[in-house]
Each structure stands twice: as C-alpha cells, then as structure tokens.
Amino acid sequence: MSTPFYVSPEQLMKDRADFARKGVSRGRSLVAVQYADGVLLVSENPSQALHKISELYDRIAFAAVGRYNEFENLRIAGVRLADMRGYAYDRRDVTGQGLANAYAQTLGTIFSSGGEKPYEVEIFVAEVGEVPADDRIFRLTFEGMVADEHGYAVMGGAADVVGEYLRQQYQEGLDLAAALKLAVAALGHSEKSDRVIPIEDLEVAVLDRTRSQPRKFRRVAAATLPKLLGPRDAETPDAANVEDAATPLANPGAPSDDPADPTDLVSGTVPPLEDPLTGAPNEEPEK
Template identity: 50%
Template sequence: MAMQFYASPEQVQRDRSEYARKGIARGRSAVVLTYAGGVLFVAENTTTLRKVSEIYDRIGFAAVGRYNEFEALRRAGVRLADVNGYSYDRRDVTGRYIANAFTQTLGAIFSETSKPYEVEICIAQVGATAEQDELYRITYDGSVMDEPGFMAMGGSAEAISVVLKERHDEAADLASALALAVKGLGSVGGENGNERRLEAKQLEVAVLDRNRRGRAFRRLTDATVSGLLSGDAQEVPDGGEPGDVSPPPPAEHKPTSSAASEDLEGGSGTDAS
C-alpha cells in the first residue's frame, strides 16, 4: 500500500508564495506615485494589453503579473464599484472599499486553491489635496499595504523603490514625476548594471487628474509622453489635447453626483414645474 505524500501547512504556504513571486518577477515592472496634479501610473508595456485602467470616477488600477488573472480581478472590481455606486451613493465607492474586496478575494484564492494568482495590484484614489491621495498595494496572498505616496511593483520593485524614495516629491509637476518614474524603471534590467533609456512607445502612462471633474482618469498618448520627457510639453489641462485618449469633459450643468447625496427635505429642492 502506497503511503500518502504529506507536506506541512507551512511548507505548502512557502511553496505557493515562491511560485507566485517567480511568476510576478518574470513580467515588467510598474510605478505609481503622487504628484501635484494627482496620481501618475507608468508601466513598462510594449503590448496593447493594458496594465493600467480605470475602476471608478476617481479610482485607478495598475497591476503586474499574469494578465488573464489581474484582468479578471479588474473587471470584477468595475462591476462591484458600479453596483455599489448605483445602489447607494457614488461617494460610497472608495479606494479602500475596492482594495478590501481584492484583499478578500486574493486571500481566499491563496489559502483555498492549489494555485495562487501571480499578480500584484495597486488601487489608487485621487483626493482633493495631495494629503488625501490613497495608494494601496495588494499582493498575491491578500496582504494589503497603505503606501506613502509612491510604490513600485514587479520583480525589480525593491531597486526601483530606492530611486523613487530618494527623489519623490508630492509637489512636483507632471513632467518631473514622469521623468522620475521612467528613471526608476530604467535603473534596472540594463546590460552590466547600466541604466536603460526607455522611450514613450515602451511605456503605458495614465493619470488620475485632481482638477478634472467627474471621471479623473485619462491616458497620455506617446506624443504627449515624448514631449513631457523632452521638456517640450507642459501638463495637459482638463479636457486634454487632441491626442489624449480620455473621456470628454462633463457637459455644462450635468450632475456629477447622485441626487441621493443632496438633502431635498424641508423644501430645499427646486420646483420641477
């Protein structure tokens, strides 16, 4: 009679963690950091598969690792945000709420399935001021950390974080913040330890614009990124330039919050007639 193979729970957890970390390390890194105008996302990406996306009005999403796994999580996050915002109030959908949902999902997958997700995720929410910005890192095992204004994800995250920590400035403009993110990404992976020079076509760049009404998320085109890196372009104002891939600004007098957030009792509402 064959003996059943046994592995201690501690060994199983270590094996799962090692498996997930190796999978994440095989992908390219991403950087998220705050700046004067909001939150900047920069991912090294030469494909049309997005690592950076929008979750809700003022909430963004960035991930590294296995694409099909973090894309499934992103889609679930979008549905969760839409349902909660529609059922209650748009203000009830926060970065912390979405991060907690991802934490529970990844924690259950890590503990209860034979294969953990090979992903690392950032949920970012832009606030009215830099002090109100929120960055949450969620790892493959469901752990969540509140990051202090900047973070790097991927196999070279520690080395990139050293560069970001030395120069990160919440009061920096978009061009300076982008230059720092690109410098951090290019500080690893070069031949003989040399820095790499990353071009706009190798990057996926998006921002959560603090001054934008309604939906704060917008992507930056290669032309805009090249101009910012070369110093030939300034930060794009609300509404964007023609090359920016972003939703149109809200129409005049169009409400940007739920009517449920207003106190209409006691005759404070307007007469519909």
C-alpha cells in the same frame, strides 16, 4: 496500504508563495507616484492592446503586474463591484479602500485554497482626493496582504532596485512633467547601467484632481510624452537588444513570459474579455 503523502501547512504555504512570487517577478515593473495634482501611474508596456493600467471608477484606478488573464479578470470584477455599489447606494460610497479590501479577500481566499493555484499578480488600487493629503495608493500582493503606500510605490520584477532609486530621488509636490521624468528614469535604472525606455513602450495614466468632470482618470497619449519628458539621452545602438533583467528566459529562442507581451504563450494568448477603452469584445492577439 501505502502511507499518505504529507506536507506541513508551513511548507505548503511557502511553496505557493514562492510559485506566485516567481510569476510576478517575470513582469516588468510598474510605478505609482503622487504628484501635486494627483497620482501618476507608469509602466513599461510594449503592447498597445493589453493594458496594465485602467480605470475602476470615477476617482479610482487599477494597475497590475503578473499574468494578464488573471489580473484582467480581477479588473473586470472590480469594475462590476464599483458600478453595482455606486448604483445601489451612492457614487461617493465607492472608495479605493473598499475595493482594495474586496481584492484582498479574493486574493487571500485563492492563495489559501488548496484546490487551485495562487494568482501570480500584484495590484495597485489608487484613489485621488480633493486635496493631496486624501490621495491613497493601496498595494495588494498575491496572498491578499494590503499596504497603504505614501508618496510612491513599485511592484514587479525589479521592484527593489526601482524602489531604492525613488527613495533617493522622490520629492513631494512635483508637477506632472517632473514626476513623469522621475518615474521613467526609475524604470530604466538598474544596478549595472541605466537605459532609455522608448516612448512607444511606455504606458502612462493619471488620476487628475484638476479635471472638471467627475471622472478623474485619463491616459497620457504617446504624442504628449515627448513634450513632458523633454530632451532625452540618445539610445545606444545595442540598447534595443539588451534583455530586460526582470524577464529572464530559460530558453533564449522561446517567446517571453512577460504578461504585457501578446506573444506570451501562457497569458498573452488569452484575449481580454473587453477593450478597456470602448468596452467592445477584443479579438485574440496575434501569436
């Protein structure tokens, strides 16, 4: 009789954490910044169809990095939970903290379960309040840990470098234009050299407390970004060919594993269940 293979619980959890962390590190970074009128969410996302930033409820937004099919399923579950709670009780009973706790339970259960692989995702749940002091940004990791961030927060492959840049440059009370310039500059910052991210590769959304309607979430259209960002340094001729340090490729000829890339062989070929804007079923992205 052969001796059964044994792995200590500590080593098993470490291996699962390393696996999930490696998947998250492949994704481009995402930034959340508190500004005078709400919360700004910015990410580098070359896809026009697959969104990293979406609305959960009236005052609550969802943002994620990692495997697209996994965090899209989490987003849809959050929307359904928020709608059910708001319908059964009251819309004021739907809070960012409540949704963050629900996500934490789900991610923690999946991570500790031995029957399936851990989710390779990190999540922001942002909520805008009546006054800046009531704004909340919750960051959830793949193992179900929740952190209440203040001022700004970063997740994704280059989170350490981007976070250090924001730590040095961030100031409270910024207007939308200043906060957007800071977020875009942080996303383009690296230890070697800074780069100018093309406007068409930016995904930007805000939770704007000044909106008169109950729904505070709105996307910032690409046509509006040049006015907010102002003059930008000219992009060098080879800047478009510089590979993102956060998304290294083992095989240069193979498609990238970026979760926002519709050509991603692992997650990008899994179509979203519905369009985040219209709710209509989506067709499978082109390979």
